[in-house]
Amino acid sequence: MNSLSEKLWKTKKFSTAFFVCNSLKNYLKVGFMIHIAVASGKGGTGKTTLSVNLATILSEKYNYNKTVLADLDVEEPNSGLFLDGKLKLQEVKYRMVPEWNEEKCTLCKRCANVCEFNALAFLGFSVLVFPELCHSCYACSELCPENALPMKQRRMGELKHYEISDKLDFIESRLDIGVEQAVPLIKLTRDYVKETFDNDTLVIYDAPPGTSCPVIEAVKKCENTILVTEPTPFGFNDLKLAVETMQELGNKFGVVINRSDANDKIIEDYCNGNNIELYGKIPFMREAAEAYSKGKLLVDEIPVMRKYFETIAERII
Amino acid sequence: MKEFKEIVVISGKGGTGKTSLTSSFAALEGENTVIADCDVDASDMYIILEPEIIQSEDFYSGKTAKIHTEGCVHCFKCKKVCRFDAINVINGDFVVDELNCEGCSYCFHVCPTRTIEMRDNLSGNFFISKSRLGSYLVHAKLNIGADNSGKLVAKVRDEAKRIAKENDKKLIIIDGPPGIGCPVVSSLTGVDFAVVVTEPTVSGKHDLKRVGELLKKMKIPGGVVINKFDINPEMTEEIKNELDNYNLKLIAQLPFDKIFSDAITVKKSVVEYDNGEIAALIKDSWGKVKTLVNNK
Structure with a gap:
């Protein structure tokens, strides 16, 4: 910041103008893109089933310029197993980690002292970098008085963009085996979606399971989130955790009961008692489990299933 | 030389039956083991084991x-x-x-x-408890949106090891998280054996291969339980054909049965709830796992 803008800043007028511009810019950019996340506390409740079938229905029945399904479960991306399409783009995704330059280093230990993640260690007269511990914050690199830790690209995974139909696109990112941090790749995938599509796009995010950082990265700033659960004590317990997460984030959300059966009441009572909207149910059917096992879409294979997804689509849009 | 063995149950894909199987193994061992629930994101083991908390600590x-x-x-x-x-x-x-x-x-x-x-x-709490089976249970609850970098998982495992040592228990059974990222790597580091629970679906197979590669990379021996194998017998065969590529042994294949969800509904492990074919298969699997671990 130069001194002129600092002075302007202090006069508050500048700051107000700055905010108006910024929020206007954001509004114009994302105002007409709708983001819906499909999440769940517990794994295996049917996030992927719901995502792929719902995206198919939405692209067929609604008049968005494009419907985009993005698989953000980068540790185990599965949505692509249910969709066939033309590969439009494939790119390797990197993040930045420091690389030690022995010649420049004076062994001052500034880097190891600033690193909060123990990603740098001194071993005798050398510095060891542990890339899996590094959070790419640049502190060590930029605070090094000798520029002895330049940031270098490190591969973390791959993004693929497919065209499924003229109305439906599919994007998946896949973390390389042995790469531990999912969040940076999820972030880059969301950035890709933001940069690639413009107005009048409906985006469905297939989120990872759980309630920790990767999920937050996938669901934050979504206009709506669908929490998928199943009517078992495990499903119910994890649903409550997922609901707490959404409330903490202040996200709008609703619930879908998958493998719905005679035990639905525990979920329904909880939703009613807590003013949580039930977006729909998907009944338990062995045929559905079999179709899923073969990588088939339920809305194509089992005609009676279609209406359940249509109901959910109507409620979330 | 460690005085105890650590067996982890993981799956890659969520919802294949990790906790159902782990709780059955726990029931079969009774008080002879320490259970560590490392799925700190969505821990469910306590629902079946109904533990009494002995000690609770904040985790920063x-x-x-x-x-x-x-x-x-x-x-x-x-x-x-x-x-x-x-x-x-x-x-x-x-x-x-x-x-x-x-x-x-x-x-x-x-x-x-x-x-x-x-x-x-x-970022959360961890608990040391006594389960209704008489075994110790170490479990945790990660706070909403907290960083699941595997540190809480490491803490749960450290506490489980300490308790095993202090109480002269020879076995730790770990219920692992889904995925292949930080918490999974943290659950796997240094264990003696990994039981991978999968299902014969396109996703199950896909995720099993990724977990298989991770185990190979970390040099951890493992075996596979194919749950619901009869949902798609061809896929079950495809999965079996993959196992050699990752040096994984086939431990068992379990049929699709409502017993799994019925048992959870009454908060029992499958082997406690049922005394039929499924329970026998699970007992047999546990026997095989123990043989594989001891002959390692």
């Missing part, structure tokens, strides 16, 4: 920046260096977006007026 990990308005000279240095978009300017004040903050302290180091404070995060 990582930091979050806090900018004090007094003293801030609006120099923008913090905002400029932050790579996580965590510093917003709201009505002229610099405010940290706690969800975005990674706790790297870069802003703290560049702030010329030392107005930024780095505060420790209370």
Whole structure:
């Protein structure tokens, strides 16, 4: 910041103008893109089933310029197993980690002292970098008085963009085996979606399971989130955790009961008692489990299933 | 030489039956084991084991920046260096977006007026309990949105090891998290054997291969239980054909049966709930796992 803008800043007028511009810019950019996340506390409740079938229905029945399904479960991306399409783009995704330059280093230990993640260690007269511990914050690199830790690209995974139909696109990112941090790749995938599509796009995010950082990265700033659960004590317990997460984030959300059966009441009572909207149910059917096992879409294979997804689509849009 | 063995149950894909199987193994061992629930994100083991908590502790990990308005000279240095978009300017004040903050302290180091404070995060709790089966259970609860970098998982495992040592237990059974990222790597490090639970679906097979590669990379021997094998017999065969590529042994294949969800509904493990074919298959699998671990 130069001194002129600092002075302007202090006069508050500048700051107000700055905010108006910024929020206007954001509004114009994302105002007409709708983001819906499909999440769940517990794994295996049917996030992927719901995502792929719902995206198919939405692209067929609604008049968005494009419907985009993005698989953000980068540790185990599965949505692509249910969709066939033309590969439009494939790119390797990197993040930045420091690389030690022995010649420049004076062994001052500034880097190891600033690193909060123990990603740098001194071993005798050398510095060891542990890339899996590094959070790419640049502190060590930029605070090094000798520029002895330049940031270098490190591969973390791959993004693929497919065209499924003229109305439906599919994007998946896949973390390389042995790469531990999912969040940076999820972030880059969301950035890709933001940069690639413009107005009048409906985006469905297939989120990872759980309630920790990767999920937050996938669901934050979504206009709506669908929490998928199943009517078992495990499903119910994890649903409550997922609901707490959404409330903490202040996200709008609703619930879908998958493998719905005679035990639905525990979920329904909880939703009613807590003013949580039930977006729909998907009944338990062995045929559905079999179709899923073969990588088939339920809305194509089992005609009676279609209406359940249509109901959910109507409620979330 | 460790005095005890550690067996982890993982799956890659969620919902294949990890906890159902782990709780059955736990029931078969009774009080002879220590159970560690490492799915700290969505831990469910306690539902079946109905533990009585003996000890509960806060778990701190990582930091979050806090900018004090007094003293801030609006120099923008913090905002400029932050790579996580965590510093917003709201009505002229610099405010940290706690969800975005990674706790790297870069802003703290560049702030010329030392107005930024780095505060420790209370990221969850861990518990040491006695299960209704008589075994010890170490479990945890990660706070909402907390950083699941595997540190809490490591803590749960450390406590389980300490208890095993102190009480002369020869076995630790770990219920692992889904996926292949930090918490999984943390659950796998240094274990003696991994039981991978999968299902014969396109996703199950896909995820099993990724877990298989991870185990190979970490040099951990493992075996596979194919749950619901009769949902898709061809896929079951395909999965069996893959096992050799990852040096994984076939431990068992279990048929699709409502017993699994019925048992959970009454908060029992499958072997306690049922005395038929399924229970016999699970007992047999556990026997095989123990043989594989001991002959390692």
